[in-house]
Amino acid sequence: MKIRTICVPKVCVQFNQPMLSEKITTHLVKLKQKKYREEFGEFVVEGLKGVEEALHYGEVVLILIEGNRRDEPEFVGMIKKAETKQVDVEFLGRKDIGPIKTTDTFPGVLAVCERMDVSPDDVINGKPIIFLDRIKDPGNLGTIIRTADWFGIQNIILSEESVDPYNEKVVRSSMGSMFRTKIFESGHGVNTLESLKKQGYTIIALTMNGKPIKMLKSSPKTVYVFGSESHGVSQDVLNVCQEKISIEGRGDAESLNVAVSVGIVLSYYMIHAL
């Protein structure tokens, strides 16, 4: 059941004692679980910046604002914008916040959004693609999405066994960038890469034993493959890759954080693509 169908009438905006209906609270609590995000085709974004980006680039179903902050200028502006876009706004009483918030300190606003429906074709547009092999850490995935967006790269593929991109921590750490990127969740990463190779993409993996990254001469039609921090790029994925590159270090650290690695590779791509 979609949240649209359980929305209470607009009149609740006038309540002196802001209070969410139990049905909506239950729905929002359910959205903390992946299976319900999939079932309802919805997810939650929390915080002013994220909700603003969602309103601008995403499909917002419902906005919930902390009742006692409704007169703060940024929320007044948001309510206005929501009206223009015909998005419902409701207000939260203090007691409503506890069960539904996804952060320790509730930032005053959250929105329920429709999941993006991304097909393989959506990420194939002749521009670089980031392929993430079994990335499990939501903070890392969010930061990677944000970094890709910074460098103007919108195409992201997640292999099987990856963290859910609609997990609230992913959404939060993407800082709104996830509404500007296209994330295709592949059920079989190797098959997806094979298919991209057939379409003329060069598949390059970041590994510990590749060519130095400064030798990277990349064309836009490139797939950059990154593995998980604990296991690196898996062997079956590596078998599909045509090139291996490495970020040279000089110290004793065992590895770089994967989001930092993505940033470094994309900054080199930027230079060579210019």
Add this chain to the structure above:
Amino acid sequence: MKIRTICVPKVCVQFNQPMLSEKITTHLVKLKQKKYREEFGEFVVEGLKGVEEALHYGEVVLILIEGNRRDEPEFVGMIKKAETKQVDVEFLGRKDIGPIKTTDTFPGVLAVCERMDVSPDDVINGKPIIFLDRIKDPGNLGTIIRTADWFGIQNIILSEESVDPYNEKVVRSSMGSMFRTKIFESGHGVNTLESLKKQGYTIIALTMNGKPIKMLKSSPKTVYVFGSESHGVSQDVLNVCQEKISIEGRGDAESLNVAVSVGIVLSYYMIHAL
């Protein structure tokens, strides 16, 4: 009071029912707070990798291992190494873990370490220095330390109002790298930078309106200044900086994660310093 003085005799290693003394439990719980970490001059590192690095590069006072995992090969090896280094090892019963652990899932081992005593002179060795202006997020600081270590840069200065580098989340996300870096906590960042300038260092800040980073021609005697994500480099610090550089983006993301930015800047330093 240091934990050394409250350590129970070695015989507890033989207990069939592993159990921590209340004094040690209380001490470890206190170490979750900055004021006690400062008072005792100690901090906690959790997890196999971190404790291994601590044993190798740091000053470990006490190691605590989950009792029912003491026969696992990695812990047997660790106990042996601790003996060689004359570090006390104790074992934890299931009930001991709850109050002292700093992660949801206890990774089986933690160590109490002595804080490093870093003076300004320790970070002035003619090599690059990373200066962090009011970085508050512990995960970001830990990742920056790890990234610096990867690129062989050991000198880090924190301005006033920064997160405590001995915070458990910083320690954890540094992945052991904090034992190989020297972190000087400056009480007055601007004064520290002025003094470095007098000693011939070039002070370069990463900002949103600097020269493109590919124009970076850096010498080893450089201080790279990074600001917090929410506020950037503060004006008083900027006034001391001689150059401003930027990482060029192409998308709509408002900013890059600060740890990602450090990684990109240091990878450029590496290329130009070779």
